[in-house]
Each structure stands twice: as structure tokens, then as C-alpha cells.
Amino acid sequence: MMNYIIGVDAGGTKTEAIAYSLEDQELGIGLSGYGNLYMNYDKATEHIIQAIEQCRINACGQGAEECLGIYLGIAGIEVQDYAAKIDALLTNQYHCRVCGLHDSVLAHAAILGGEDGIVTLSGTGSVAFGLYKGKHATTGGWGHVLGDEGSGYHIALQAFKRMTLEEDLGLQRSRLSQTLFKNLHLDKVNDLKGFVHSADKGKIAAYAAMVAELAEASDEVSMEILKQAGKDLALMTQRLYPKLGIHEPVPVGVSGSILEQIHIVRHEFKHCLEREVGLTDLIINQVSVTKGACYLHKKETRCE
Amino acid sequence: MMNYIIGVDAGGTKTEAIAYSLEDQELGIGLSGYGNLYMNYDKATEHIIQAIEQCRINACGQGAEECLGIYLGIAGIEVQDYAAKIDALLTNQYHCRVCGLHDSVLAHAAILGGEDGIVTLSGTGSVAFGLYKGKHATTGGWGHVLGDEGSGYHIALQAFKRMTLEEDLGLQRSRLSQTLFKNLHLDKVNDLKGFVHSADKGKIAAYAAMVAELAEASDEVSMEILKQAGKDLALMTQRLYPKLGIHEPVPVGVSGSILEQIHIVRHEFKHCLEREVGLTDLIINQVSVTKGACYLHKKETRCE
Numbered sequence: 110m111m112n113y114i115i116g117v118d119a120g121g122t123k124t125e126a127i128a129y130s131l132e133d134q135e136l137g138i139g140l141s142g143y144g145n146l147y148m149n150y151d152k153a154t155e156h157i158i159q160a161i162e163q164c165r166i167n168a169c170g171q172g173a174e175e176c177l178g179i180y181l182g183i184a185g186i187e188v189q190d191y192a193a194k195i196d197a198l199l200t201n202q203y204h205c206r207v208c209g210l211h212d213s214v215l216a217h218a219a220i221l222g223g224e225d226g227i228v229t230l231s232g233t234g235s236v237a238f239g240l241y242k243g244k245h246a247t248t249g250g251w252g253h254v255l256g257d258e259g260s261g262y263h264i265a266l267q268a269f270k271r272m273t274l275e276e277d278l279g280l281q282r283s284r285l286s287q288t289l290f291k292n293l294h295l296d297k298v299n300d301l302k303g304f305v306h307s308a309d310k311g312k313i314a315a316y317a318a319m320v321a322e323l324a325e326a327s328d329e330v331s332m333e334i335l336k337q338a339g340k341d342l343a344l345m346t347q348r349l350y351p352k353l354g355i356h357e358p359v360p361v362g363v364s365g366s367i368l369e370q371i372h373i374v375r376h377e378f379k380h381c382l383e384r385e386v387g388l389t390d391l392i393i394n395q396v397s398v399t400k401g402a403c404y405l406h407k408k409e410t411r412c413e
Numbered sequence: 414m415m416n417y418i419i420g421v422d423a424g425g426t427k428t429e430a431i432a433y434s435l436e437d438q439e440l441g442i443g444l445s446g447y448g449n450l451y452m453n454y455d456k457a458t459e460h461i462i463q464a465i466e467q468c469r470i471n472a473c474g475q476g477a478e479e480c481l482g483i484y485l486g487i488a489g490i491e492v493q494d495y496a497a498k499i500d501a502l503l504t505n506q507y508h509c510r511v512c513g514l515h516d517s518v519l520a521h522a523a524i525l526g527g528e529d530g531i532v533t534l535s536g537t538g539s540v541a542f543g544l545y546k547g548k549h550a551t552t553g554g555w556g557h558v559l560g561d562e563g564s565g566y567h568i569a570l571q572a573f574k575r576m577t578l579e580e581d582l583g584l585q586r587s588r589l590s591q592t593l594f595k596n597l598h599l600d601k602v603n604d605l606k607g608f609v610h611s612a613d614k615g616k617i618a619a620y621a622a623m624v625a626e627l628a629e630a631s632d633e634v635s636m637e638i639l640k641q642a643g644k645d646l647a648l649m650t651q652r653l654y655p656k657l658g659i660h661e662p663v664p665v666g667v668s669g670s671i672l673e674q675i676h677i678v679r680h681e682f683k684h685c686l687e688r689e690v691g692l693t694d695l696i697i698n699q700v701s702v703t704k705g706a707c708y709l710h711k712k713e714t715r716c717e
Contacts, residue, residue: 147610188607248581254570254609255577266558273559277552277652303492305558306451345581352583 113173116402117181119144121233126160127399128168137167146185178206180402182215213238215401220362223404232365233314235260239349246352249345259342261314267334285330321371339377362392417477420706421485423448425537430464431703432472441471450489482510484706486519517542519705524666527708536669537618539564543653550656553649563646565618571638589634625675643681666696
């Protein structure tokens, strides 16, 4: 009889569920729409269940039999009583161990293999999560209205704000502004207001890639924005050290498109942490976040 | 035969229309819901027409006969082709002179009586508008996503961000945070995310009044936030001087609840402008913005 577990990564754009054998072999995958509970609780939970269902069907085709546990990393689960609601909903449906966690917790397990250390995520949003000698803590992750400094959304917004600053100061349009105007198909800066108020968070965050492209082509305004994002993410990370009582170098891992793919952001991030907290080891481990389920399951069964 | 004109102030929370005789006497008023075109173009224009209709009925009751012109100050009119659409819609309906302007332009006319100078508005949002020797220019007014520094929304957000900072730094809750937690009926900082993502702009901006109350009671964190708002509004205003080629002291007027009612913000604003641009005269003239219609109509007829 082949037992298995499922890891679910429910984020702002998609939900991914992967079934793993107890030997960490992938047995099946399920994909669906966004699973961020902020965005719309009912839709998000529908997407999460869709992804799990599809993954179960695929896993059964590979000989999987009994599901021992579902480990979910869900954006927005920390709000209201969502954690309890998700737990009740899924336990009722699947009659197995259900463990609903903040997305950063599952990512942390996946990247650091369940070991102590810190993982800093920057995709559309940003957050840092750390585990140290039995304690855990989070910094950042306040969402795009309250913060999410260093995130894709924040980077894109800095670029858009630069366009308004040039207008207020009566400056010539910078290379960055020119590129954004062209790409947004806008003539006037005023039309930018219409865009930012109608576009969703993910659509705005996508413009971070354009800032990265220009920075690669040595555009100074873009480089400055990305360096600041790296600094912001380092500061968020650094704040975990006193919160967790860390006084020695610990592994720091990164996750999400901004820290994984934008060299300038990661370089500045690493540089600040080397200087401020004596970072020695930055881990870039582009594993699926769902893999965290394997480590969490092992930790739990080891305790029993 | 008594001719009259109408002034309309269409903002983020309400729309006010007032009919004036050519001798600037109020003849009737109309009130309805928000007129900010960003929020919902169809609803906003419906509210604007409702307010005008009600105001016309009331004015007719006072003996008003022919409407010579409607002067509207409308939040969000600068976006897309809204100005032309509003113009066509109302001209078609009322067959008189229709003049759709940004809300800051009508406020400027009302506060400075149609004369040269600068008016800085800070209510839910913020913007500065100046008129000097035939030139005009705007700074700020980018909306709550791109900026609106020094506005009620921005002040409230700084207070909320303070709550997240205290959490990230593991600090004790400040007096400001404690008051906000109590008033928002929240226990955890995480629940703040749910609030800011579900509340509308106006509901968030309303918390600026609480920051002002605490500052009055000498709370330092609140005072700092308000001083920064005053500085931000002064910087926005100051940027109009080079844009308009102003090299002498000009009258500066203020409008909106934040600059009219919060002493600390206005004091810091005034202080910065005295130092930076030699401000001599700050005008606080709590007249209805609709009154701007009287001055604009006189300017126009004088030109004919």
C-alpha cells in the first residue's frame, strides 16, 4: 500500500498541489487559479480544492493509495479566523491530517529542508519567516497597502511614482518613464492614475520585470529602485534576528521571482546582510514550495 | 428676469451644487452622493446630475429663471476623456455654458476669488493648483495608490504602518497603536490587513481625525505623523513655484479638512513655506468651493 502526502502552494496568481510519496517522489500535480484568501475567500478555497482534487486523481494513477496529510501554504491565512475555517473545511472533506500554514512557512520548510534559519520571499508581495531553536517569527508581509517593501508590486510602484515626480518637477522624461509610457500605451501622466486604480495587484507587480530589464541595460533610475528593494528586504530580514534571539550566522534562503531572478536586488540584499548580521550562506534553492510538505510531515512523524 | 449660474463641487464623499445670482447671492442648493469619476463614472455622473436638478428646483423657487452657466469642480476629471464626456453630457441636457474643471481649480477660484496664487487642498486626497500671470499648473493629486502625500488617507496609513512597525520590531504598543486597536475593535496586527484591504479610501482617511486628537493630547508619534504631512504638503506646494516661474511672494490658500482643521499640519505647512519660498500670506477661507463658479463666470464675461 502506497501512502502519500500533499503539499499545496496557494498564492496570488495560482495554486499548485503536488502529491509526494513518503520517499519524496512526486506522484501527481494539480493546478488552478489564485489561492490568496484576501482576494476572495470563496473563490480561493474553491481553487485550493480543485488543485487538491486534480492532484489526487493524478497521484492515484501512479499507484498512490492513502493520503496521510495535506500541508498547505496559503497567502492570507493569518487574517481573521481563516486558519480554523480552512482546517475544518478540508478535514471534513479529506479525513486526514490537515495543516494550513502561512505561505512563507511552507516555503521555509521547502528551501531550508525543515532546518533552522530564515527565508525571505519576494514575489508580488514580500515577507520574511524565521525558525530558530524552537521559536518562529515573521516580519513584513503586511500586504501592498501597508507595506510589502521590496516586492514586485512595490518596485513597480516606485517606477510609476518616478513618472509622477518627473511631472511635478517639470523634468524631462527619464528612460524608465519613456519605456513605461510606451508599454502602458499612455500619453499623459494623468492616465497613469486610471491604470493603477483599475489594474489588480498582480498586473502592477508584473512591471517590476521591465524595471529589471532596464537596470540590466544600465539605466540608473531603475538600478536605484532595485537596490532600494534589496535594502528593504535586507532590513525586513535583519529584524528577525533580535525577534528570534539569533546571535550567530544562520542560513538565509530566498524565494519568489524578485529575489530569485533579479540579480541586482539579490546582490544588494546579500551585501547588506553580510555587513549587518554577518551572513555567510545565502541559499537559492528553486524547489517547489509544495516540497515543504515532505519535511514538515517527517518532522511531525519523528515527534510521534 | 433673474439669471443665475451653478457651481458644483463633486468630491469623494458628496456632491454639492449651489445656484448663485449674478450678484453672488445663493439661490438654492442640491446635495447627493460622491462625484469622483474614478470611483464609478456612471454613478458619479448620476450624482452630479441629481445635485444639479435639486439645486435648479430650489433656485426656481427663489425666482431664478435662466441658467447662464454651470461650473463644475470634479475629482478625477483629468483621467481618460472624462472632461469631454461630461461636457457633452451636460451641454446636451442643459443647453448652457458648461465648464468641467478639476476640483482644485474651482477651489482655487473660490478661495482666492479668481486671483493669482496657489491653493493647496488636503482632504481624503491632496493636490496643489496654482495660477500665475496666465499660466496654471498642478502638483500632487496622484491618487492614494501613487501618492496623495499629506492627505487624510496618507496620514491614517502612516498610523497603521506604525502598528506594523512596532510588531516587526517587537516593540511595546504605542499610545497611538493602542487607541487604534481599540477603535478598530482588533486584537492582532494581522487583522489590520483585513481592515485596510476591505475598507474604502474614505473610511481609512477618517482615522486621520484620531491621529489629530492624540496629537492635541501631546502624543509624540501622532505629532510626528502630522508634522510630516505638513512638510509633504509644503513640498508639493513649493514645486509649483518653478513650474509657474514665480519669484515673488504670492498668496497661498488652503482647503480641505486636513489643512483647515488640523492645526499642527497647517502650522508645519506654513512654517516650511515661510522658510522655503518666503510665504507672507496664508489664506484660510472656508467658503463653499461652489462659490468659485461666481468668479469664473465674471472672468469669462469680462473677457467677452
